[in-house]
Amino acid sequence: DAGVTQSPTHLIKTRGQHVTLRCSPISGHKSVSWYQQVLGQGPQFIFQYYEKEERGRGNFPDRFSARQFPNYSSELNVNALLLGDSALYLCASSLGRGGLGDTQYFGPGTRLTVL
Amino acid sequence: GDSVTQMEGPVTLSEEAFLTINCTYTATGYPSLFWYVQYPGEGLQLLLKATKADDKGSNKGFEATYRKETTSFHLEKGSVQVSDSAVYFCALAGASKIIFGSGTRLSIRP
Numbered sequence: 001d002a003g004v005t006q007s008p009t010h011l012i013k014t015r016g017q018h019v020t021l022r023c024s025p026i027s028g029h030k031s032v033s034w035y036q037q038v039l040g041q042g043p044q045f046i047f048q049y050y051e052k053e054e055r056g057r058g059n060f061p062d063r064f065s066a067r068q069f070p071n072y073s074s075e076l077n078v079n080a081l082l083l084g085d086s087a088l089y090l091c092a093s094s095l096g097r098g099g100l101g102d103t104q105y106f107g108p109g110t111r112l113t114v115l
Numbered sequence: 116g117d118s119v120t121q122m123e124g125p126v127t128l129s130e131e132a133f134l135t136i137n138c139t140y141t142a143t144g145y146p147s148l149f150w151y152v153q154y155p156g157e158g159l160q161l162l163l164k165a166t167k168a169d170d171k172g173s174n175k176g177f178e179a180t181y182r183k184e185t186t187s188f189h190l191e192k193g194s195v196q197v198s199d200s201a202v203y204f205c206a207l208a209g210a211s212k213i214i215f216g217s218g219t220r221l222s223i224r225p
Binding site: 033035040041042043044045048055056057058090092099100101103104105106107108109 | 121
């Protein structure tokens with residue numbers, strides 16, 4: 001079975017631009033979570049979606065938004081990019097019934113560089 | 116607010132040594148606790164988890180016990196192998212947030 005897939009793999013943007021990252025969960029998983037991982041640090045939780053509804057939100061500004069589609073795939077949008085948004089963005093999927101306590105299955109990530 | 120404090124690395128051990136990586140947490144309510152691992156060149160994956168006090172999670176020879184009285188979830192392994200070299204993350208999941216520690220890089224010498 002395919003794992004969590006993310007696109008694109010790498011992305012280079014300039015300050016002030018907008019970016020959209022995409023994630024497809026494992027088949028049968030109804031929850032998707034997004035994380036930001038800066039080099040040398042642990043992942044920082046951004047959002048969790050379950051059945052198209054936002055279930056959890058981390059301490060990120062309103063420039064960050066996400067949505068989940070009927071097929072359970074998800075997009076993370078970041079507006080007005082800052083240099084500090086440069087990071088690896090991870091998507092994870094889970095069955096969703098147990099909330100954030102479910103085992104998270106992580107994708108390979110999208111490396112975003114903001115110049 | 117909720118937080119996770121993890122033993123800083125890097126940690127270097129010889130093969131067959133005993134491993135402990137410390138993890139303590141602060142949380143309201145009754146979170147679930149996790150250890151995730153990232154092997155070189157691979158994505159983050161679950162190593163073990165515990166969902167309530169006194170639960171012991173175990174996998175691949177690793178163990179961790181959810182200690183509510185000391186708010187800890189230390190990772191242990193009796194005899195490490197070179198293949199255990201990786202970055203280990205302790206994590207806490209509450210009702211609406213999940214928090215990861217900063218990670219501990221473990222290197223095992225043959």
